[in-house]
Amino acid sequence: MNEKDRIQDGGAMHVMNGIEAQHDGMIASKRKRFVRKEKTYEIDEYYEEICEGSRLHLSKAITLLESRAEADQKAGQELLRRLLPKTGESIRIGITGVPGAGKSTFIESFGLKLAQAGHKVAVLAIDPSSTVTGGSILGDKTRMEALAKHPNAFIRPSPSSGTLGGVHKKTRETMLLCEAAGYDIILIETVGVGQSETVVRGMVDFFMLLVLTGAGDELQGMKKGIMELADCIIVHKADGDNLKLAKKTVREYRQLLHFLQPATPGWTTTALPVSSLKRTGFETVWETINVFRAEMKASGFWDERRQFQTKDWFHSLLRDQLIDRFFSKQGKKELVSHLEKQLLTGEMTVASAVDSILYDE
Ligand SMILES: Nc1nc2c(ncn2[C@@H]2O[C@H](COP(=O)(O)OP(=O)(O)O)[C@@H](O)[C@H]2O)c(=O)[nH]1
Ligand SMILES: [Mg+2]
Numbered sequence: 321m322n323e324k325d326r327i328q329d330g331g332a333m334h335v336m337n338g339i340e341a342q343h344d345g346m347i348a349s350k351r352k353r354f355v356r357k358e359k360t361y362e363i364d365e366y367y368e369e370i371c372e373g374s375r376l377h378l379s380k381a382i383t384l385l386e387s388r389a390e391a392d393q394k395a396g397q398e399l400l401r402r403l404l405p406k407t408g409e410s411i412r413i414g415i416t417g418v419p420g421a422g423k424s425t426f427i428e429s430f431g432l433k434l435a436q437a438g439h440k441v442a443v444l445a446i447d448p449s450s451t452v453t454g455g456s457i458l459g460d461k462t463r464m465e466a467l468a469k470h471p472n473a474f475i476r477p478s479p480s481s482g483t484l485g486g487v488h489k490k491t492r493e494t495m496l497l498c499e500a501a502g503y504d505i506i507l508i509e510t511v512g513v514g515q516s517e518t519v520v521r522g523m524v525d526f527f528m529l530l531v532l533t534g535a536g537d538e539l540q541g542m543k544k545g546i547m548e549l550a551d552c553i554i555v556h557k558a559d560g561d562n563l564k565l566a567k568k569t570v571r572e573y574r575q576l577l578h579f580l581q582p583a584t585p586g587w588t589t590t591a592l593p594v595s596s597l598k599r600t601g602f603e604t605v606w607e608t609i610n611v612f613r614a615e616m617k618a619s620g621f622w623d624e625r626r627q628f629q630t631k632d633w634f635h636s637l638l639r640d641q642l643i644d645r646f647f648s649k650q651g652k653k654e655l656v657s658h659l660e661k662q663l664l665t666g667e668m669t670v671a672s673a674v675d676s677i678l679y680d681e
Pocket of ligand 1: 417422559
């Protein structure tokens with residue numbers, strides 16, 4: 321790994337807003353200064369470096385896409401447009417489960433195993449507890465330390481700000497950039513906030529739900545909806561004293577799955593025991609994913625789903641931007657709260673309030 325790549329994610333957290341320039345004069349050779357000036361975007365360089373697999377450039381490109389500055393976003397989108405023909409060649413895997421289910425640990429161990437087997441693994445994670453500069457991003461990164469050090473891996477945590485249903489708005493674009501950089505396995509960790517499971521399900525090929533043992537009561541309370549999004553249920557922490565119970569839980573889930581709608585037509589969702597601590601069960605999980613891919617490609621559903629997902633993403637971004645733009649207009653927020661009051665005092669009907677917002681331009 322070269323020095324450039326070692327700092328991959330350090331660079332990612334900065335918005336690049338300048339280029340390095342030297343002082344002229346006598347001390348020029350020793351001192352460098354970061355000059356804020358007209359930005360230049362070397363799209364050609366980004367393009368080539370990303371195609372070569374440079375993690376530094378990949379990181380910087382993601383930062384461009386995530387930036388609030390219009391010029392950055394434009395450059396990022398232009399880059400993405402050029403890289404688009406190089407995207408799509410990966411398995412996109414979503415991983416969900418309650419906090420503490422062991423998602424990060426699973427991704428670290430499973431990801432490392434795949435990276436060691438020669439796969440290029442990209443991990444995209446939403447950090448729920450962080451603000452923009454939150455320290456917990458570092459917390460999660462340390463937990464994935466072994467994977468982060470592997471030359472075949474790329475880890476990109478995103479702050480939870482700027483999210484759409486609990487998923488970063490740029491996660492989908494980030495995934496495409498990773499594919500262009502040659503990552504053939506994309507792992508997306510999602511936390512159960514807002515609509516995040518549904519949003520992530522809408523951008524991956526294979527979706528896994530991590531659950532814990534002793535689920536007897538939990539099974540009753542578990543949201544059936546979330547189980548119906550999963551292609552595979554992993555009964556996690558199947559080790560030590562927990563092993564026997566884990567096997568029982570697997571059987572319980574398998575029984576229950578008979579009564580649920582499968583997430584993917586033509587696929588039977590299954591339950592598997594895994595321990596990330598002992599690194600057991602990974603082979604079966606990987607095999608399951610591969611059988612899934614082969615069967616879905618053969619049936620045509622693989623491509624069909626991806627096309628549907630692209631269209632769906634287009635519509636949700638469009639909706640999102642329309643709403644953003646609308647409320648960024650002067651006085652709209654105030655008008656809404658004013659109307660809210662009128663609704664509650666019975667001065668106005670809901671339909672006429674909506675009309676007066678939309679047509680009172
Ligand atoms: N016994 C056991 N503990 C685990 C396993 N995987 C994770 N853990 C522990 O579960 C806790 C939560 O793990 P974490 O990966 O942070 O969960 P997340 O919130 O779902 O990302 C940590 O203390 C882990 O050490 C496992 O396979 N076996
Ligand atoms: Mg986690």
